[in-house]
Amino acid sequence: MPTRELQTQLELLRSQLREDAPLTEEERAALLAITRDIESRLERQGAGEPDDSLVDGVNLAVERFEVSHPSTAMTLRSIMQTLASMGI
Structure with missing residues (x-):
């Protein structure tokens, strides 16, 4: 179940990469x-x-990304929590 949740969160992150406020090339590459x-x-x-x-x-x-892209930072926090629950 956590793997499915993580896949969902990764898809949300990919969506944010496509649609969120403009990212620099460096920010996009890091994500x-x-x-x-x-x-x-x-x-x-x-x-x-x-x-x-x-x-x-x-x-x-x-x-x-906390200040410049809060929704992306929130997604990343969720990913961290899921990784922790998976023991990663």
Whole structure:
């Protein structure tokens, strides 16, 4: 169930990338990289080990987008919570 929830959140993030307030190329690239990292982690989900670099990356993105793109930051926070509940 958490995997499905995470997929939904990732789709919301992709939608925000397409439709939200303008992002710089650097911001867009950072969010796309996070999305790819999470998807890669889901593909090898059997590992079940915490991935501090992934969590740190999402956390940094939350801090980065908090003021300029609050809805994106909120989506990223939800993704962090889901990752934590999955033990990632």
